[in-house]
Amino acid sequence: MEKLRLFFGENGFNPDQQTTIAQSFSRQELTRGSFYLREGQISQQLGFVEHGLFHYFCARDGEEITTYTTGSNGFLVSLSSFLKQRPARESIRALTDGIIWVIQKPSFDQLRREIVSFERFYVGMLEEQINCIDQSRFNLLTLTAEERYQRLMTEEPQLLQDVPLHHLASILGVTPRHLSRIRGQIR
Template structure:
């Protein structure tokens, strides 16, 4: 709860607003390998990661493609499924034993309606997500695999220690074997 509280304080919520928002979240523990959201099902909740590491992935013809990872202070949601109430195109799995704070879609919508600063907060989160998606897409289209790996080393070095190699390879859009070659060249 401390991380969620600190996140709300940093986001500009006043004390009574923090209490209102925090009261809508429920603590949940997930064990390594458990799913937060499953591809093909509607995502009707949003999670805030207090502790742990998560993999966003989809299954394409039997191949698991990792699209994103999330750790402490990140949010877990299959965004289009949550917003449009349609089946999720991805699954979200705990890569480690984890603690998250979960809010239902219904409570989330109610906060947006009842608490104007929460609506502002929500728009800010969406803008951040849009920027992340755009940056990721741009990098995949314009950077070489070596440049993408170097960028990950520079900007998110913790991922190289925490995320298994085959997931990193998928995020970078290469095979694990190609990633091993890249790592050998860059070291």
């Protein structure tokens, strides 16, 4: 729980607020391959990743299409499902063993009502997600696969070490074979 408290401390919460917020979360361990959320379920919780790597994906025509990955100090949530309480369009699965801290939606909503700075934190988190989604969409539409890979090398080099090749290829919108060719040309 200390990493969770530290995260909220680094994001401007005073010690009392850190304690109140952290006590609203419960610890979960997920093993590699286990699901945090399955497509079609309604997301009832938001998770903070203490340790581990997770990927978001949807299954189409028998293939998994990875749309996003998150690791330590990131959040796990099917955002539209959590916010609107409708079935998730993607699944979230552990790529490694992980430790997460989860908060149920009613507790999350209560923190938003009771701690003004938590509401501001939440709005900032949403704005950051919107910017990430917008940037990703823009990159897919305007950059070549090679340019997207080079951007990944510059902006998120740890993913190249941590995420399996077939998931990276899916995130970049190419086949694993095409990604191997790109990597060979850029090295």
